[in-house]
Amino acid sequence: MRRLKEKDEAALLVLMEQYGDELLRTAYLLVKDHQTAEEAVQDTFVQAYRSIGQLQDPSRLRSWLMRIVINCCRTRMRTWSWRKVLPWAWVEQLAEDQGRYAAPEEQLVESWGRERLSVAIRSLDYMYREVIVLYYYQEMSVLEIAAHTGCKENTVKARLARGRLRLRKIWEREEEADV
Numbered sequence: 001m002r003r004l005k006e007k008d009e010a011a012l013l014v015l016m017e018q019y020g021d022e023l024l025r026t027a028y029l030l031v032k033d034h035q036t037a038e039e040a041v042q043d044t045f046v047q048a049y050r051s052i053g054q055l056q057d058p059s060r061l062r063s064w065l066m067r068i069v070i071n072c073c074r075t076r077m078r079t080w081s082w083r084k085v086l087p088w089a090w091v092e093q094l095a096e097d098q099g100r101y102a103a104p105e106e107q108l109v110e111s112w113g114r115e116r117l118s119v120a121i122r123s124l125d126y127m128y129r130e131v132i133v134l135y136y137y138q139e140m141s142v143l144e145i146a147a148h149t150g151c152k153e154n155t156v157k158a159r160l161a162r163g164r165l166r167l168r169k170i171w172e173r174e175e176e177a178d179v
Contacts, residue, residue, distance in 0.1 A: 032122040040072040128163030
């Protein structure tokens with residue numbers, strides 16, 4: 001923290017290495033576009049580097065970065081872009097399997113399941129996608145999500161419940177289509 005406050009770029013690189021993947025995964029699930037997610041994370045680190053003096057409690061660094069990336073994603077979701085006009089036909093897999101399984105078949109099934117879940121989450125409205133990602137992927141409590149999003153706790157709980165219900169319906173439709 002001291003080195004960051006002294007504007008040491010090497011400390012920024014350490015920060016990026018430590019939190020970059022987690023922030024990118026969160027941003028990708030929120031904005032549904034890999035390039036936009038990368039831009040949001042990049043903006044997050046730039047903003048954090050410039051504003052590191054505002055962080056009062058160094059133990060809240062992860063939470064502070066998460067709030068910045070959420071706000072960057074919200075801004076990008078509100079901003080008009082050519083990406084809304086030009087179609088794209090890609091499905092990107094963000095997290096590569098680290099070889100946890102020995103059998104290629106198991107790797108394929110695991111990868112396919114993650115991709116289906118990722119696609120289902122990305123198909124949710126932003127307000128549901130945001131709380132689902134923060135709750136399940138970032139393991140934040142309802143209280144923490146409320147603080148990060150500026151919503152009331154009951155609103156977060158309602159969005160989680162509705163988001164789960166929508167995910168279940170999406171999953172059931174896909175299973176019916178597979179039959």
